[in-house]
Amino acid sequence: MKKIAVFGKPGSGKSTLSKNLASVTGIELHQLDSILYKKNGDLVDRQTYDKVHGNILSSDSWIIDGFDRIESFNKRIDVADTLIYIDLPYIVSYWLVAKRLLQSVFVKPEGWPDGSSVFKGTLQSYKMLKLCPKFWNDDFLQKLEEISTSKSIYIIRSISELSSFIRNNVK
Template identity: 60%
Template sequence: MNKIMVFGKPGGGKSTLSKKLSLHTGIKFHSLDLIEYSQNGQRVSTDAYHDKHQQLISGDNWIIDGFGTIDSFWQRIDAADTLIYIDLPYFIHYWWVGKRLLKSLRMKPEGWPEGSSMIKGTLASWKFLRLSPKFWNSDLMNSIRERAKNKTVYHHYFFYGLFKNSWLLSE
């Protein structure tokens, strides 16, 4: 377990899990949000994002959370040796996105791009969640399984701690 990809819908605890995993393994954690957005909260150019992403996945070890672009998503799947898909019930994703907004009134969430609007981010996350069933489906999981035949793939339905209540998709 040297190159770990953590992915799933917004508000599922990807960053929380990634940070814990980083502490336990000593592998550096990278949030895609921090390379996808500049200090003022604006998206960086596609070329700048892809260059930085390529640098990250070319490294010997990493933990990367987030989605990024569809191309970078598949590149990470190909480069990773371990995939962790966090897939909680939708109501939990919606609730945790809202909870993150409320908590941001006291302090900026760790890993949140500097200068990014929490309200815009929350609305974008809720919109993404509304559209998610069209993307996060059995066809996607079948494509992931096909590309990840020699990888360890964890599908977290609920997580109460590191790797708790997960089942292995790969054989």
């Protein structure tokens, strides 16, 4: 595990898992939201993002948490040696997004960009969840299966599997 891509639906625990992996492995964590957004919450321009993303991908090791656009996602999938897909049921994802909003009253969510509104982000997460079935589907799982011979792939489908993965891989 040197180049690790962690991805899945909004609110699935990607940031928490990635932070734990980075802590244990010493591999630098790059949360996409921190690359996509400026400190004031505005989006960075695409050229700047692509340059930063490309520099990360060309480094010796990394953990990248998030999705972004399909082009950059596909580049990560190609370069990564380890893929961790958190595929929780939709009802769980909707609940975790709501829970993140409620908890944000007291503490900034894990991996949340400085200056970004948690409320606006929550609305965006709900919009993304509604669109997710168009991408996170059987065709995507088949693509993962096709590349599984050359990469380590973990598919996590429940909170208990997520907890077990952390227990067994993040020591």
